[in-house]
Amino acid sequence: xxxxxxxxxxxxxxxxxxxxxxxxxxxxxxxxxxxxxxxxxxxxxxxxxxxxxxxxxxxxxxxxxxxxxxxxxxxxxxxxxxxxxxxxxxxxxxxxxxxxxxxxxxxxxxxxxxxxxxxxxxxxxxxxxxxxxxxxxxxxxxxxxxxxxxxxxxxxxxxxxxxxxxxxxxxxxxxxxxxxxxxxxxxxxxxxxxxxxxxxxxxxxxxxxxxxxxxxxxxxxxxxxxxxxxxxxxxxxxxxxxxxxxxxx
Amino acid sequence: xxxxxxxxxxxxxxxxxxxxxxxxxxxxxxxxxxxxxxxxxxxxxxxxxxxxxxxxxxxxxxxxxxxxxxxxxxxxxxxxxxxxxxxxxxxxxxxxxxxxxxxxxxxxxxxxxxxxxxxxxxxxxxxxxxxxxxxxxxxxxxxxxxxxxxxxxxxxxxxxxxxxxxxxxxxxxxxxxxxxxxxxxxxxxxxxxxxxxxxxxxxxxxxxxxxxxxxxxxxxxxxxxxxxxxxxxxxxxxxxxxxxxxxxxxxxxxxxxxxxxxxxxxxxxxxxxxxxxxxxxxxxxxxxxx
Numbered sequence: 431x432x433x434x435x436x437x438x439x440x441x442x443x444x445x446x447x448x449x450x451x452x453x454x455x456x457x458x459x460x461x462x463x464x465x466x467x468x469x470x471x472x473x474x475x476x477x478x479x480x481x482x483x484x485x486x487x488x489x490x491x492x493x494x495x496x497x498x499x500x501x502x503x504x505x506x507x508x509x510x511x512x513x514x515x516x517x518x519x520x521x522x523x524x525x526x527x528x529x530x531x532x533x534x535x536x537x538x539x540x541x542x543x544x545x546x547x548x549x550x551x552x553x554x555x556x557x558x559x560x561x562x563x564x565x566x567x568x569x570x571x572x573x574x575x576x577x578x579x580x581x582x583x584x585x586x587x588x589x590x591x592x593x594x595x596x597x598x599x600x601x602x603x604x605x606x607x608x609x610x611x612x613x614x615x616x617x618x619x620x621x622x623x624x625x626x627x628x629x630x631x632x633x634x635x636x637x638x639x640x641x642x643x644x645x646x647x648x649x650x651x652x653x654x655x656x657x658x659x660x661x662x663x664x665x666x667x668x669x670x671x672x673x674x675x676x677x678x679x
Numbered sequence: 680x681x682x683x684x685x686x687x688x689x690x691x692x693x694x695x696x697x698x699x700x701x702x703x704x705x706x707x708x709x710x711x712x713x714x715x716x717x718x719x720x721x722x723x724x725x726x727x728x729x730x731x732x733x734x735x736x737x738x739x740x741x742x743x744x745x746x747x748x749x750x751x752x753x754x755x756x757x758x759x760x761x762x763x764x765x766x767x768x769x770x771x772x773x774x775x776x777x778x779x780x781x782x783x784x785x786x787x788x789x790x791x792x793x794x795x796x797x798x799x800x801x802x803x804x805x806x807x808x809x810x811x812x813x814x815x816x817x818x819x820x821x822x823x824x825x826x827x828x829x830x831x832x833x834x835x836x837x838x839x840x841x842x843x844x845x846x847x848x849x850x851x852x853x854x855x856x857x858x859x860x861x862x863x864x865x866x867x868x869x870x871x872x873x874x875x876x877x878x879x880x881x882x883x884x885x886x887x888x889x890x891x892x893x894x895x896x897x898x899x900x901x902x903x904x905x906x907x908x909x910x911x912x913x914x915x916x917x918x919x920x921x922x923x924x925x926x927x928x929x930x931x932x933x934x935x936x937x938x939x940x941x942x943x944x945x946x947x948x949x950x951x952x953x954x955x956x957x958x959x960x961x962x963x964x965x966x967x968x969x
Contacts, residue, residue, distance in 0.1 A: 480852070482848075482851070482852075501851075501856075501858075502851045502852060502854070503851060503854050503855055503856045503857070506852075506853065506854030507854060511852065511853070511854065512852060513852070514848070514852065518846060518848055518849045518852065519846075519849060520841075520842055520845045520846060520849060521845075522845060523841075523845075527838070530835075530838070531838050531839070531842050531849075531850070531853055531855075532853040532854070534854060536835045539834075539835045539836050539838075539839055539855075540836065541831075541836060541863055541867070543834075544830060544831055544834035544835065544836040544837070545827060545830050545831065545834075547830060547834070550834060550835075553835065554835070557835070593853060594852075594853075596853075597853055597854045
């Protein structure tokens with residue numbers, strides 16, 4: 431069973447307290463949304479959970495393992511991957527190569543096999559097939575050979591998701607996955623996230639678009655000034671007056 | 680013909696240096712100013728091991744590469760965790776320290792006097808002493824070094840290096856051990872530079888610290904940038920251009936004292952022109968200051 435837990439996490443940037451004593455036990459399945467106003471600490475939480483930021487205090491656990499001091503690559507190896515708010519991909523190479531880069535267990539990423547070209551062809555064939563599988567999943571198969579920079583913003587969001595999934599992550603943290611994209615693309619991405627959750631992946635996303643949150647999230651975590659102010663079933667949390675006041679206005 | 684053979688040997692040695700530095704600059708996007716230090720470490724390791732311990736070619740050559748790789752790890756471990764600019768400063772510091780050590784550790788390096796009389800390498804009973812023998816040997820090593828660089832570039836490991844060059848955060852988010860990859864590529868680059876140093880020591884039979892200063896590091900960097908960073912052909916073109924062009928000055932009747940300064944002026948001018956007109960170099964894929 432997938433588990434993601436943090437305990438008494440705190441993180442400050444100078445005088446600003448981005449996370450204050452955050453303790454969370456993420457739901458094992460389904461889609462969880464983290465909402466809150468700007469500066470609430472949502473992205474900081476994702477950064478700490480994914481190993482990109484070191485917490486000042488507190489611990490993180492992935493599948494029961496203490497991952498507090500794990501660098502991002504070790505977390506990915508454990509099955510936790512994330513995307514970024516600002517689109518992060520390699521624009522100068524094709525969509526296919528972006529996803530191939532992400533494919534896990536590439537033996538020729540080690541020096542010896544790379545130099546001796548051991549299993550290189552077989553590995554590359556497997557990577558290619560794997561990358562195509564994920565590009566097909568997000569609907570970018572036809573654009574596989576296009577440069578990533580040539581794709582539309584929405585397609586780039588899909589490409590980032592495909593790359594994230596190619597790491598074989600079972601816990602997927604998404605930072606604003608639907609912000610700024612066409613409603614049609616929002617619908618498509620939402621469908622994909624539902625399929626992924628249905629396959630048993632843990633999906634956690636940070637989002638400002640409350641309509642997407644309502645339609646997608648099974649569980650909700652509300653943050654304000656670095657603290658968790660509410661959590662629970664999505665519909666139930668959204669009805670709470672303090673949430674309405676703090677976030678929905 | 681002897682003169683021509685000398686040019687070929689020097690081009691081959693610089694191809695090894697440029698191809699190995701391109702692994703850092705062109706493939707990984709890391710600037711290093713310490714390449715001449717590893718070149719020098721290789722040359723001195725071969726000279727000392729051969730003259731003092733009577734080591735064979737293969738032993739001295741491999742030991743030089745291992746020593747260079749080990750020292751590169753000492754440089755990389757603390758500095759590659761820092762931002763790119765700090766790594767450049769660390770390599771500059773390493774280069775200056777290496778120059779000082781080579782110039783002042785009298786017991787080992789004989790300081791400014793240098794080490795003379797490095798015997799020709801013996802390979803499978805064949806002692807390389809002739810100019811054409813060195814042409815064959817250096818071309819073989821240059822071909823091997825270039826192939827190593829090409830294999831790395833074409834492999835998934837090369838793909839990780841290019842991802843680090845483009846956006847290190849992306850590589851990290853996709854589960855790549857970016858610091859480990861950088862440490863490995865710096866070590867491979869240092870090993871190849873040491874191989875070039877070993878060849879140089881065998882070829883010229885006399886080495887002194889003046890051949891391995893920061894100027895030499897900048898010269899190799901200029902070869903990579905002018906030839907085209909990130910391109911397999913670039914290291915060959917860069918080495919060819921910057922070794923052969925100064926030699927052409929001799930045919931214009933410049934006295935040696937003026938030719939040396941003219942050479943520096945030429946390198947500087949070509950470098951500035953290339954960066955202004957063709958930032959990706961002659962055949963490069965990766966431009967600076969994008």
